[in-house]
Amino acid sequence: MASEPQGGLTEYIQHHLTHLIPVGADHRDFWAVHIDSITVSLVLGVLFCLWFWSKARKATSGVPSKGQAFVEIILEFVDGQVKDVFHGDRRFLGPLALTVFVWVFLMNAMDLLPVDLLPWITEKFGIGHFRAVPTADTSMTFAMSITVFLLIIVYSFKAKGFNGYMHELFTAPFGKHPLLWIPNFALNLVELLSKPVSLAMRLFGNMYAGELVFMLIAGLFSAGAGVAGWALYGAGIIGYTVWGIFHILIISIQAFIFMVLTIVYISMAHDHH
Template sequence: MASEAQQGGLTEYIQHHLTHLSPHVSAGGFWSVHLDSLAVSLVLGVLFVLWFWATARKATAGVPGKTQAFIELVVEFVDGQVKDVFHGDRRFLAPLALTVFVWVFLMNAMDLLPVDLLPWILGKFGVGHFRAVPTADVNMTFAMSLTVLVLVIFYSFKAKGVGGYLHELFTAPFGAFPLLWPFNFALNLVELAAKPVSLAMRLFGNMYAGELVFMLIAGLLGAGSWALFGLGVIGYTAWGIFHILIISIQAFIFMVLTVVYISMAHDHH
C-alpha cells in the first residue's frame, strides 16, 4: 500500500512493487518465469478474444450499436495501416496486426490502474508480489518481439525460397563477390537482431518508466503530509491522462513495426 512509503521509505516501497511474482527456483534473471506477467497477459488475451467474438456474433448489417461501431472503427483503422505498408495478401497479416495492437494496448492500459490495487487484493490471498503491467516486464516484451522475428524469418523463406533468402543473406548489400560474403552475412545478422531488440526495448522502456512515475507519485500519497497528498492526487490524475496517449502510441508503434518488418521480408534485394 502507499502507506508503505511512509513506514519503510520510498525506495523500499518501489523495490517491493518492482518485484515480480516468480517461483523460487527461477526467481530473478532474464530467463526467470514471471507468473504475474503471464497471468495478466493471458487473462487480457482471453478477454480480448471473447469480447470480439461476442460482438461479431451479435453484429448486424443495419445501424450498429456502440460496441460494434467501436470495434469496426478499430478493425478499419488497423486494416488501413496494413494496406498502406503491405501490398500483398493481408488475410494473415491484418488479423495479426489487429491482435498485436489491441493486446498490447490492453496490457499497457493496466498501468492506469492504481499502483496498489491488484497487489492489495492478491495480498489478501497470500500473494506477496504482483506487477500488473506485462509490458513493463522485459521478458514479456522480448517474448513478443522474438515471435515477430520468427515470423520475419519464416516469411523471408516463404517469399524468396530457401536458396533465394540464403543468397540474399550472403550477397546483400555489398554484392556477390566471395570475399564480401562474411561481411554481408554479419551485417544481415545484425539487422535481424536489431529488429526484436528495438521492438522489445522501446515498449519496455516506455512502460517501465511510466510505471515508475506512478509509483513515485503513489509514494507522495502516503508520505504523511496533506500538502504532498494533494500534490500526489493532482500529479496522479495529470500523469494518468497523459499516459493514455503513451500507451496508445506504444501499441500503435509495436503494431506498425511488426507489419513493416514482415513486409520487408517480402522485398527482394
C-alpha cells in the first residue's frame, strides 16, 4: 500500500522517481551512477544464470520435469526467432538473444511488484530512495543498446572487412562518385546512430510510463478519508489489478521487441552488402 508523504501525490511520485546514488552525487547529473538500477539488474542477471544452469545440469533425455520443459520452450522460441532472421553462425547470437529476452523480461517484471514494497524494505536499512525497475532508467537502457551498437560494428567489420565496410559507408546508397561520399557517410551515420537510440528510448518510454501509472494508482490508496477515501481505496485496488494484468503483456512485448531488433540489426550488419 502507498504511504504518501505530506507533500501529496506530486511529492510521492517525485520521491519514487529518485534514484539511489552515491553520497555527494547529484541524481540530476547525466553521468550519475544509479546504484539501485545496477543492483537489481545484477541480481536478476545472476538469478537468470543460476536458474538456466541448474536446469541444464539436471536435464534428462527422458520425460522432462515441468521446469526443464519450460526452459526448453523458451530456448526453442528464441532459437526459432534467430533462425528466421540470422543466417550466419548462431553460436554467439543465439545465447545473446536468449540473454536479452529473459534478462529484459525479468527487469521489466519488477514493475509488477507493489510500488512501495522495495522502498519500504530498503528504508529499514536506512536507504531513502530505491527504484525497482532498471529498464525505467535511461542509463540502463542506453547501456544495453550501446552494447548492441558495438556488436553491430563488430559484425560489420567481421562480415565485410575494414575496406568493405568503409566502402559501404561512403558509397551507399547514392553511388561511388567522390562528391557523394560525404552525403552517403552522413546518411549511414544517422541510420547507425538511430538504432541504439530507438532501442533504448522505446524500452525506457514504455516501462517509465507503466511505472508512472502504477504510482498514480497507488496514490489513490491514501487520497482521502471517510466514504470517499474507501471508495478511492477500492478503485485503487481494482485499477492496480487491471493495469497489472495488462502490464504483463507490455513487459513481455517489450522484451520480445528488444530481442528481435537486436537480432535484426546484427543480421543487417552481417548480411547487407
